[in-house]
Amino acid sequence: MKYKNLPAAEQAEGCSRSGSKGMERQASSPYVKLIIVLLTAVFLWIASAGRSRVLTILNQKTGEVYLESYVSEGDKIEYSWVHSFEHIPWTEEYELQNDNELMLTSIAVAGFGAGIPENKGEVSVEDGIIKMRNINQSYEEINWINSNTALTHIGLNGSVLIKGSDLPHHEPCTLKVKERYFVWPRFR
Known part of the structure; x- marks a missing residue:
């Protein structure tokens, strides 16, 4: 079909009747917009x-x-027990x-004896308790054989998380912190 002698308005009308590629693109544009909106929504969901x-x-x-307990950087974890010997x-x-x-920052112990360090960090005696501060020794995890009578508790920011008697007696335990990823954090 030739449009040499037709005015522009009629050429456009003829184009729409002829099924030209330009009109096919225009007809599919709502689908393209929908796909773009959906991809943007998925991206934002993943990014969140x-x-x-x-x-x-x-x-x-x-x-x-x-x-299991949610924790944050800077939280204080307390590991308290009675020395077995x-x-x-x-x-x-x-x-x-x-x-x-887990950065070991301090130790408080009522005396010296078998296996108790005598010179970690800055050492002082306060009310009969030996305090070792600024130890700054890093651990990936804490491993121990649990005793229902020796482990008094494990605490988080001043509150008891779990007592030794709540864990199985004479079982090898590990305390560690790992990251978990959630697609929508508020639903964790």
């Missing part, structure tokens, strides 16, 4: 995915999880680091 840090206490052999209280405080490592 978040991560959370989870403190986990589990069995070293079986992997059975005994406790000296029978004196011993408390270690860890601070959760950005890389999920």
